[in-house]
Amino acid sequence: MQGVVRVALDAMGGDNAPGEIIKGAIDAISEHSEIEIVLVGQQEVIEEELAKYTYNKSQISIRNAQEVIEMAEHPVMAIRRKKDSSIVVGMNMVKNKEADAFVSAGSSGAILVGGQLIVGRIKGIDRAPLAPLIPTETGVSLLIDCGANVDARPGHLVQFAKMGSIYMEHVVGIKNPRVAIVNIGTEEEKGNALVKETYPRLKECKDINFIGSIEAREIPHGGADVIVCEAFVGNVILKLYEGVGATLVSTIKQGMMSTLRSKIGALLVKPALKKTLKKFDASDHGGAPLLGLNGLVVKTHGNSKALEVKNSIIQCVTFTEQDINKKIEECMKEIGNCSEQAESLADEAVRT
Amino acid sequence: MQGVVRVALDAMGGDNAPGEIIKGAIDAISEHSEIEIVLVGQQEVIEEELAKYTYNKSQISIRNAQEVIEMAEHPVMAIRRKKDSSIVVGMNMVKNKEADAFVSAGSSGAILVGGQLIVGRIKGIDRAPLAPLIPTETGVSLLIDCGANVDARPGHLVQFAKMGSIYMEHVVGIKNPRVAIVNIGTEEEKGNALVKETYPRLKECKDINFIGSIEAREIPHGGADVIVCEAFVGNVILKLYEGVGATLVSTIKQGMMSTLRSKIGALLVKPALKKTLKKFDASDHGGAPLLGLNGLVVKTHGNSKALEVKNSIIQCVTFTEQDINKKIEECMKEIGNCSEQAESLADEAVRT
Numbered sequence: 001m002q003g004v005v006r007v008a009l010d011a012m013g014g015d016n017a018p019g020e021i022i023k024g025a026i027d028a029i030s031e032h033s034e035i036e037i038v039l040v041g042q043q044e045v046i047e048e049e050l051a052k053y054t055y056n057k058s059q060i061s062i063r064n065a066q067e068v069i070e071m072a073e074h075p076v077m078a079i080r081r082k083k084d085s086s087i088v089v090g091m092n093m094v095k096n097k098e099a100d101a102f103v104s105a106g107s108s109g110a111i112l113v114g115g116q117l118i119v120g121r122i123k124g125i126d127r128a129p130l131a132p133l134i135p136t137e138t139g140v141s142l143l144i145d146c147g148a149n150v151d152a153r154p155g156h157l158v159q160f161a162k163m164g165s166i167y168m169e170h171v172v173g174i175k176n177p178r179v180a181i182v183n184i185g186t187e188e189e190k191g192n193a194l195v196k197e198t199y200p201r202l203k204e205c206k207d208i209n210f211i212g213s214i215e216a217r218e219i220p221h222g223g224a225d226v227i228v229c230e231a232f233v234g235n236v237i238l239k240l241y242e243g244v245g246a247t248l249v250s251t252i253k254q255g256m257m258s259t260l261r262s263k264i265g266a267l268l269v270k271p272a273l274k275k276t277l278k279k280f281d282a283s284d285h286g287g288a289p290l291l292g293l294n295g296l297v298v299k300t301h302g303n304s305k306a307l308e309v310k311n312s313i314i315q316c317v318t319f320t321e322q323d324i325n326k327k328i329e330e331c332m333k334e335i336g337n338c339s340e341q342a343e344s345l346a347d348e349a350v351r352t
Numbered sequence: 353m354q355g356v357v358r359v360a361l362d363a364m365g366g367d368n369a370p371g372e373i374i375k376g377a378i379d380a381i382s383e384h385s386e387i388e389i390v391l392v393g394q395q396e397v398i399e400e401e402l403a404k405y406t407y408n409k410s411q412i413s414i415r416n417a418q419e420v421i422e423m424a425e426h427p428v429m430a431i432r433r434k435k436d437s438s439i440v441v442g443m444n445m446v447k448n449k450e451a452d453a454f455v456s457a458g459s460s461g462a463i464l465v466g467g468q469l470i471v472g473r474i475k476g477i478d479r480a481p482l483a484p485l486i487p488t489e490t491g492v493s494l495l496i497d498c499g500a501n502v503d504a505r506p507g508h509l510v511q512f513a514k515m516g517s518i519y520m521e522h523v524v525g526i527k528n529p530r531v532a533i534v535n536i537g538t539e540e541e542k543g544n545a546l547v548k549e550t551y552p553r554l555k556e557c558k559d560i561n562f563i564g565s566i567e568a569r570e571i572p573h574g575g576a577d578v579i580v581c582e583a584f585v586g587n588v589i590l591k592l593y594e595g596v597g598a599t600l601v602s603t604i605k606q607g608m609m610s611t612l613r614s615k616i617g618a619l620l621v622k623p624a625l626k627k628t629l630k631k632f633d634a635s636d637h638g639g640a641p642l643l644g645l646n647g648l649v650v651k652t653h654g655n656s657k658a659l660e661v662k663n664s665i666i667q668c669v670t671f672t673e674q675d676i677n678k679k680i681e682e683c684m685k686e687i688g689n690c691s692e693q694a695e696s697l698a699d700e701a702v703r704t
Contacts, residue, residue: 136599137599137602137603148536150536150543150544150545151544151545182588184500184502184583184584184587184588191502191584192502192503192584193502193503195584215591216587216588216589216590216591216592216595217591217592217594217595218595219592219595220592220595220596220598220599220600221595221599231536232536232543232544232547232585233584233585233588235536235568236534236536236568236585236588236589237568237588237592238568239536239567239568239569240568240569240571240572240589240592240593240596241592241596242569243568243569243570243571243572243573244572244592244593244596244597244600245596245600246572247488247489247572247573248572248596248597248600248601248632249600250489251489251628251629251631251632252604252625252628252629254628255621255624255625255627255628255629256621256624256625258624258627258628259623259624261620261623261624262620262621262623262624262625264617264620265616265617265618265619265620265621265622265624266617266621267617268613268614268616268617268620269607269608269614269617269618269621270617271611271613271614272607272608272610272611272613272614272617273604273607273608273614275607275610276603276604276606276607276610277603277604277607279603280600280603
């Protein structure tokens with residue numbers, strides 16, 4: 001244990017802000033005495049919400065930020081112009097070491113851009129991937145990268161594999177996590193140009209447990225713990241996962257409500273089914289970290305409720321206590337800079 | 353109606369060959385008098401299986417082919433060496449106009465390579481995409497391309513969009529089908545380099561109903577009729593669709609069997625649920641056509657049963673009657689050759 005972990009929490013971001021966000025903060029501090037939360041956002045709104053609770057006042061404070069970045073805003077413009085927004089103020093706290101982590105359910109684009117432009121990357125890291133945990137039959141897997149910077153190069157994917165492996169081992173607690181690259185077949189010679197070039201480089205990495213290619217079909221079965229892919233593919237996987245899941249569950253519900261007989265059956269089945277489907281709910285595991293930054297930034301779902309917010313805050317404690325960024329830095333020193341081209345990611349973000 | 357349609361059917365391909373394949377053929381001819389089926393494969397095996405049925409003998413004949421291409425074989429090697437395999441013999445029948453179409457549940461790789469090397473592409477077509485129908489909440493969508501030739505260029509995607517649109521309109525019967533490109537956001541400026549370059553070209557196409565980008569999340573909801581993507585992404589979508597679906601259904605079944613109460617409920621729910629989940633079964637719609645070839649090649653699932661085989665055969669009838677290839681040829685003449693580079697696809701297939 002390393003003493004108190006300070007988490008800056010975006011009180012204004014997401015569909016359920018500020019109510020569920022602040023409830024999540026209250027729940028987190030009532031479970032963990034070693035957390036200090038700084039609620040970032042419009043002071044009067046936050047105070048009004050906080051007044052509903054009785055809590056240990058030494059664990060929660062407010063940092064006023066009057067502006068709010070809306071979902072529809074252009075990320076780069078928003079980050080540049082809204083200096084007094086909860087996202088920019090919260091990120092600056094991480095940059096200035098006033099907070100160990102920043103958690104937000106706000107605009108993904110703004111969080112991705114802000115993470116890179118404001119917090120900045122760890123030396124040697126070329127891209128900061130967004131790495132959500134996705135539910136599987138056997139637990140969860142880390143899908144890395146689902147961010148905004150598409151068209152990655154092999155060196156980036158190698159860094160993703162290493163960072164993802166460190167995260168799964170030390171934050172999620174999976175020993176010697178199995179790392180696989182998303183591919184259209186399991187043979188080494190299969191794949192597109194990017195995968196074919198990346199595969200042998202991953203095979204050479206001594207510090208990860210690379211198990212080869214994974215076909216998309218095997219992802220929900222839990223075929224690997226760390227699933228490495230370029231962000232376009234990762235985004236497709238993440239969103240399709242949600243889409244197929246939601247569609248199937250709603251189709252099944254409709255089916256159950258279609259006859260009197262099935263309605264009675266549905267009543268009987270419901271508790272057991274709810275428990276089983278809970279396995280397929282990733283909110284228990286918190287939000288998606290943006291890895292490789294000088295500090296931790298966690299993006300939670302836009303529709304996060306208190307439970308996911310609380311878990312995202314607790315995730316920051318493990319991340320900080322386990323000193324994940326130091327482990328990433330050391331790992332990068334060992335392998336040297338993987339980048340084939342020292343491009344500025346910030347510039348890239350501006351172009352997108 | 354254009355008289356008889358001749359379909360060469362691979363009697364040896366797939367997990368359930370020859371039993372289910374031949375049953376599918378018998379079912380098809382008993383429903384349609386205008387079909388002639390040539391069963392391609394080991395004569396003695398086919399004869400033994402056929403002896404189990406009473407059927408109109410003028411509608412079924414046998415073409416002997418003693419070799420069988422196994423799933424694990426290298427596609428290009430197999431196509432080159434096994435000249436007397438059911439796949440090579442069947443494809444040659446299409447090439448020589450002895451058959452209008454070839455249907456196989458055999459090795460996908462061999463079918464993709466054989467289609468291009470033996471049957472050959474329509475003039476002006478740069479790549480022959482594999483285009484399966486995937487089930488959605490509202491019906492089916494055509495996912496184009498899921499084939500083996502990854503790293504497509506914008507011109508290829510434009511051709512996929514046009515061929516897919518023709519197929520959905522004239523074979524599946526969707527009027528003015530909505531065409532969308534798979535993307536990581538809905539705004540025009542979003543995407544990877546390929547999508548950003550392709551988007552404006554699709555927008556310019558007057559002969560398709562281009563509705564813009566589709567996020568993977570919207571695919572299961574039926575957000576578009578023709579879903580255009582590069583083959584690596586298409587393969588990920590197709591396999592993840594199957595994977596998430598299978599995992600969820602098995603998780604739900606497990607949940608239902610977990611308590612006595614839920615077991616009773618499951619019995620009551622079962623018939624309605626089965627009917628609803630049937631909507632999510634694409635086998636009703638036949639197999640995946642390999643579009644843009646000089647003839648029709650249809651790949652059915654490796655685990656196809658008689659129903660899918662029958663529907664794949666009937667699909668060939670509609671394809672031939674609607675003269676889809678003539679429509680594709682005309683469409684290609686109008687737009688000219690989209691390719692930026694007159695590469696030989698056959699060469700490409702050899703390299704993969």
